[in-house]
Amino acid sequence: MEVVKATKEDIREWLVLAAEVEELFGPMVDDPLFIQTLERNIDEGRAFCMRENSDITGSPLLGGVMISTKHAPNYKIGWLAVSERARSKGVATMLMKHVLGQFQVPAEVSVVTFGEDTPTGLPARKLYEKFGFVPVKETVPHGPEGGSRQLFRLLLS
Numbered sequence: 001m002e003v004v005k006a007t008k009e010d011i012r013e014w015l016v017l018a019a020e021v022e023e024l025f026g027p028m029v030d031d032p033l034f035i036q037t038l039e040r041n042i043d044e045g046r047a048f049c050m051r052e053n054s055d056i057t058g059s060p061l062l063g064g065v066m067i068s069t070k071h072a073p074n075y076k077i078g079w080l081a082v083s084e085r086a087r088s089k090g091v092a093t094m095l096m097k098h099v100l101g102q103f104q105v106p107a108e109v110s111v112v113t114f115g116e117d118t119p120t121g122l123p124a125r126k127l128y129e130k131f132g133f134v135p136v137k138e139t140v141p142h143g144p145e146g147g148s149r150q151l152f153r154l155l156l157s
Contacts, residue, residue, distance in 0.1 A: 001091070002054045003098035006047040006064065009057035014038055014049070017061045021081045024120060026144025037078075041066045048098055050091055062086035065095045067102065075103045077111040080124075092127050100131065100156070107156040109133075112140050115148025128152045 006014065015035075018028040028034040041047035049064040051057075063082035069075055077099060082091045103109060113128055114121020133152035140149040 001050055001062065001094065003048050003050055003094055004054055005045055006042045006049045007057045008039070008042060010049060010051070010061065011035075011038065011042070013051070013058060013061045014047075014064055017064055017081055017083055020084055024114070024118075024143070024145060024147075025079075025081070038066070041078075048095065050086075050094065062089075063091040063095050065099055067099050069102070073104065073107040075107055075109045077109065080111075087123070092123075093130075096127065096131055100154075103156060105156045109154040109156060110136075111152050112149050113152055114143070115150045118143070118145075118147035121147065125150075125152075128154075 015029050018025070018034065022028055038047065046069060047064065047066045050062040051059045052062060053059040061083060063080070063086060065080040066078045067075060068078050080092065080095060082095075100109070111128060111133065113124045116125070129152075131154060133154045136151040136153050138151050140151050143149050
């Protein structure tokens with residue numbers, strides 16, 4: 001398994017992955033803004049994925065992540081998801097290691113993840129904490145499913 005840059009041929013499988021997590025992230029598959037964002041991130045080399053067969057574009061995704069480098073050295077992890085069949089197998093950890101390696105230090109990396117009141121979001125919170133992200137007390141709008149969200153930050157030096 002390896003992390004690779006996503007290509008246009010992967011879009012169909014990104015949408016399959018997005019459909020799996022819509023319950024937590026809200027509607028994406030039929031959202032033109034999500035699709036435009038995905039296409040732009042792919043075009044600009046800021047979408048990374050792990051495929052079941054890393055050498056074959058368009059093969060089913062184990063996980064994917066999109067990052068924002070627009071305001072470097074302040075970076076954002078905008079979207080990270082792992083397929084249900086690939087959870088607890090190190091996919092999210094590999095994606096995180098890869099994207100953190102994309103940022104030039106010193107840097108600040110932020111991500112909005114699930115609040116403590118969203119039990120299904122606990123693995124995401126633990127992932128970010130494992131990498132040294134700390135919760136920030138800034139107010140973040142609730143997610144589409146009604147659960148709270150929390151901003152996490154990481155300082156890289």
